[in-house]
Amino acid sequence: MAIENRYDFVMLFDVENGNPNGDPDAGNTPRIDAETGYGYITDVCLKRKIRNYVALSRGNEKGYQILIKPDKSLNEKFADAYREEGLTANKGKEMDDVIRRARDFMCRNYYDVRVFGAVMSTGDNPCGIVKGPVQISFARSLSPVSIQDVTITRLARTTEKRREEGKIEIGRKSILPYALYRAEGYVSAALANKTTNLSEEDLELLWEAIINLFEHDRSAARGKMCMRKLYVFKHSSIFGKCPSHILFDKIAVTLKQDLPPRSFRDYDIKLDPRMPDGVELIEKL
16 A cells, blocks of 8 residues: 655765765766765665665565666566566557556566656567655765865785886875765655555655664775765645645754864754654654
8 A cells, every 4th residue: 555644854974984875087086066065865876775784684585676676688678577567569559558467566576766767768578667765965065175085005016027026006086084975855755646656664664764864884995984974855635735845944953163164063063853744754863
């Protein structure tokens, strides 16, 4: 059964001595707004980590496969849907029903399609387009960030010639000493009921994945990353009781002192407890 409540949510997470999301157009350095100096992380990066967590924790269960991963091509997966449902692509009037049945198959079997949606109209076995009920914004740092390039050396040599010459191999990595990021998200019960049938169980798994977003995604390049807070606004109806930006403004995060932040404790978080009628604030973390 699809969810019957709209939700909005706010994530606060930080990085310490790491690169949270490299920019391939800038030598894989941390992404930064050149005009303001604030850092940002793409929605694609955050959704990738959610997908990875679901694949790790529930990937062997029916209905929790992940579509967007590099195991085989998307068109192959679309063809699998046609085979499983006994469908045949044609150009007649029946094609709309064929695509609908293929789309429903993808929603039932792939968690990320139910949650984030997907464009599945490529190849000879199109499965339609699904607008996902869950959308996540870019994360933005709450203070300007300072990218630091750190030079590193390696004792092992790549070639025998380099070993004989005794040359030291030098590399570099770009890090942020510290940054606290804020990202905002939206869950549309209306879209869940219309197409994907996103359930309460699916939603609980989403909160679980967000809380544990970085716990199984460790790497030396990313440094120390922690999900600090997850605030969820639950509406009492499918279409909601209040515009999301009014709810987001009830969470204010400010620096305690006018100094470069170096820990989560350098920030104050103030919550306005006065919620509009029909909206409940749930502090998941």
